[in-house]
Structures are given as C-alpha cells and as structure tokens.
Amino acid sequence: MADAKSKIIDGKAVAAELRETVAQEVTRLTEHHNLVPGLAVVLVGEDPASQVYVRNKVRQTEAAGMKSFHFDRPPSISQDELLELIDTLNADEQVHGILVQLPLPAHIDEGAVIEAISPDKDVDGFHAINSGRLLNGNARALVACTPRGCIDLAKKALGSDLSGKHAVVVGRSNIVGKPVSILLLQENCTVTIAHSRTQDLAAVCRTADILVAAVGRPEFIQGDWIKPGCTVIDVGINRIERDGQSRLVGDVDFDAAIQHAAAVTPVPGGVGPMTIACLLRNTVIAACNINGLQSQIK
Structure with a gap:
C-alpha cells in the first residue's frame, strides 16, 4: 500500500511546471512575433487577502516575462469610474488580459463589472460569452x-x-x-x-x-x-x-x-x-487570439 505522502498531488510542483511552460511561450512570442503578453490587475479597496493575491499575481506575471499593469483604486470609487477604467483597458493594445480582483465593495455590481470586460481579455473566464464558448466547445473560450x-x-x-x-x-x-x-x-x-x-x-x-x-x-x-x-x-x-x-x-x-x-x-x-498559473496561461492564449496567432500552450 502506498504511503500517505505518495498520494498527495503536489499543486505547487504542477503550477511551477506550467509557469515555466508559460515563460517559454512568452519568450517565443517576444522573439518571433514581437508580442509581449500583458495582464492588467485592478484592485479596489484594501482587503488584506486581496492585496496578497494581487501581489502574487503581479510577481508571477513579471517572472514569466509578461507586462504587468497594476491599478489600485480606493473603496469609494464609483461604479461608473470603475467601468470607465475597464473601457480604457479594453482599448489598450498592450493589455491582453484584464482581471478585477473580487470581492468588490457592496455599492458596485460585480456582474456589471465582469460583463464590461471584453470577452477576449476576460482571463478570469467569468464573462457570459466565455461561459457560452466553453459550453459550445469553442476554441476561443477563456476557461x-x-x-x-x-x-x-x-x-x-x-x-x-x-x-x-x-x-x-x-x-x-x-x-x-x-x-x-x-x-x-x-x-x-x-x-x-x-x-x-x-x-x-x-x-x-x-x-x-x-x-x-x-x-x-x-x-x-x-x-x-x-x-x-x-x-x-x-x-x-x-x-x-x-x-x-x-x-x-x-x-x-x-x-x-x-x-x-x-x-x-x-x-x-x-x-x-494552479489558479494563478492558469491565469498566466489564459493571458498568453488571449494575446495569441487577439493577434491571430496560434498558441503552443493548450
């Protein structure tokens, strides 16, 4: 009978392998297509757990050779102001993935914020269009x-x-x-x-x-x-x-x-x-999709 340790699936090791694969793909895209995938992370408020998550995402994005765009906004930001920022990021050609860290303050409609993100840049995979693409087996789905x-x-x-x-x-x-x-x-x-x-x-x-x-x-x-x-x-x-x-x-x-x-x-x-590692993978896939390239990451 196998011992207990041998039964444990090491998520840290699997995630490290995926991050290395992502970094290699970023290098290929940079050298052969002059394309550097970019991830924008938006943090609203001062929730300590969210701050830790965002720091980890920014650090791992940069470690993979990608561009990292980080936006801190106060908890008092209005929904319209947040949606305006998302519109700006949707139009920014250097940004291929947009992530708004949840939860958001109670006065902001999370659903409206998620739906405002371009489906092609929705690296969280929460947008209804990406859910539909997943259901239909569409290759452009960001999962x-x-x-x-x-x-x-x-x-x-x-x-x-x-x-x-x-x-x-x-x-x-x-x-x-x-x-x-x-x-x-x-x-x-x-x-x-x-x-x-x-x-x-x-x-x-x-x-x-x-x-x-x-x-x-x-x-x-x-x-x-x-x-x-x-x-x-x-x-x-x-x-x-x-x-x-x-x-x-x-x-x-x-x-x-x-x-x-x-x-x-x-x-x-x-x-x-695995969650952050898959976020990095989604950003690379989104960059390829937006630029009409075939990603070598599945």
Missing part, C-alpha cells in the same frame, strides 16, 4: 482558472486520458462546479453534479473515480464517502479555528480521505497554486 487547474491536477494523477472515468462534482457554482463539469465532459468522463439537495450524497460520492469537492464547507466530505482508488480534487479553502490556532482546510477531511483515495490534493498547496 475559468480554478476549474482548468482541477483538470490539470486530475491528469497529473491519472494520466492525460480521463475517458470513461466517473466524475462526481460536489457543488454547482458558476465559478467552479458548472465549468469543471463541462471540462470533465470534454475529457470524455461520465459526470454527476451533486449539491445540497442531492439525496444520499455520501452514496453518490462513493461512485466516483474522480471526486471534485467545491461546496465551500470545511471538511464536509468524509473519508468513508471515498471509494478506494478515487482521485480527490479539493477546491475548498476554509479558515477554521482548531486547538487555539487558525488554519486552512479544504472541503474534504484530508486525513480521513488519504486513507481511502489513490490521490488527493492538499489544502493549502493543491488547487490554489
């Missing part, structure tokens, strides 16, 4: 980063061919649950989407060859819900208090799951690192 990272991690554990696997996705959000289900279908998996009203959820989970947990409840998925040999992709990031200390846990009871599963993503260090 939401976390779901795309989930597929990369599943392939790291199971190999490039996921055909015939039964995937159970627990969660039906527009950001993770729905898009990851479509991506799994595109990989020729049989997909079940489970949620809060699924009857006998534990029994449904036990049928999974691939179990994606994206329900937003700490350690909700129990070890005995996982059949032997299952690959578990834990999307959850939940902060809890335990033994007088604050810690991050996923939507899966990791210590119990690893006794049953063949492979499990940890929290932290699993899906999280």
Whole structure:
C-alpha cells in the first residue's frame, strides 16, 4: 500500500511546471512575433487577502516575462469610474488580459463589472460569452482558472486520458462546479453534479473515480464517502479555528480521505497554486487570439 505522502498531488510542483511552460511561450512570442503578453490587475479597496493575491499575481506575471499593469483604486470609487477604467483597458493594445480582483465593495455590481470586460481579455473566464464558448466547445473560450487547474491536477494523477472515468462534482457554482463539469465532459468522463439537495450524497460520492469537492464547507466530505482508488480534487479553502490556532482546510477531511483515495490534493498547496498559473496561461492564449496567432500552450 502506498504511503500517505505518495498520494498527495503536489499543486505547487504542477503550477511551477506550467509557469515555466508559460515563460517559454512568452519568450517565443517576444522573439518571433514581437508580442509581449500583458495582464492588467485592478484592485479596489484594501482587503488584506486581496492585496496578497494581487501581489502574487503581479510577481508571477513579471517572472514569466509578461507586462504587468497594476491599478489600485480606493473603496469609494464609483461604479461608473470603475467601468470607465475597464473601457480604457479594453482599448489598450498592450493589455491582453484584464482581471478585477473580487470581492468588490457592496455599492458596485460585480456582474456589471465582469460583463464590461471584453470577452477576449476576460482571463478570469467569468464573462457570459466565455461561459457560452466553453459550453459550445469553442476554441476561443477563456476557461475559468480554478476549474482548468482541477483538470490539470486530475491528469497529473491519472494520466492525460480521463475517458470513461466517473466524475462526481460536489457543488454547482458558476465559478467552479458548472465549468469543471463541462471540462470533465470534454475529457470524455461520465459526470454527476451533486449539491445540497442531492439525496444520499455520501452514496453518490462513493461512485466516483474522480471526486471534485467545491461546496465551500470545511471538511464536509468524509473519508468513508471515498471509494478506494478515487482521485480527490479539493477546491475548498476554509479558515477554521482548531486547538487555539487558525488554519486552512479544504472541503474534504484530508486525513480521513488519504486513507481511502489513490490521490488527493492538499489544502493549502493543491488547487490554489494552479489558479494563478492558469491565469498566466489564459493571458498568453488571449494575446495569441487577439493577434491571430496560434498558441503552443493548450
């Protein structure tokens, strides 16, 4: 029987490999096409967690050889002012990807902001047009980063061919649950989407060859819900208090799951690192699409 450490899917290592691939593609585009992909990140307000995320995105963008454009705006900014900034970035030929860090202040309509971003520069993959492109299998779709990272991690554990696997996705959000289900279908998996009203959820989970947990409840998925040999992709990031200390846990009871599963993503260090790496990949793909070039990154 494999030891627990060998079952852990190292998201940091997979993300590092993807960032290196992105950097190589940026070098190729710069040298052969005089094209340097550019990512604009907009931060509204002073949320400490958002500031950390943005710093990481800016640092990794620059490390990959891309142009980084960073815009800090006060929490008092009006929605019209924010939309005006997005219009400016939509028209800027040096900017190929636009990301507005969420959450936004309560007086700003997040949906309106997302829809204002050009679909061709929507590297978060949240725009309705990109959702539709994903559903229709359109090659120009910019796929939401976390779901795309989930597929990369599943392939790291199971190999490039996921055909015939039964995937159970627990969660039906527009950001993770729905898009990851479509991506799994595109990989020729049989997909079940489970949620809060699924009857006998534990029994449904036990049928999974691939179990994606994206329900937003700490350690909700129990070890005995996982059949032997299952690959578990834990999307959850939940902060809890335990033994007088604050810690991050996923939507899966990791210590119990690893006794049953063949492979499990940890929290932290699993899906999280993949999200920024996939953001960089989307920016390169967007730059190629906008300039009529074929990206060598899939």
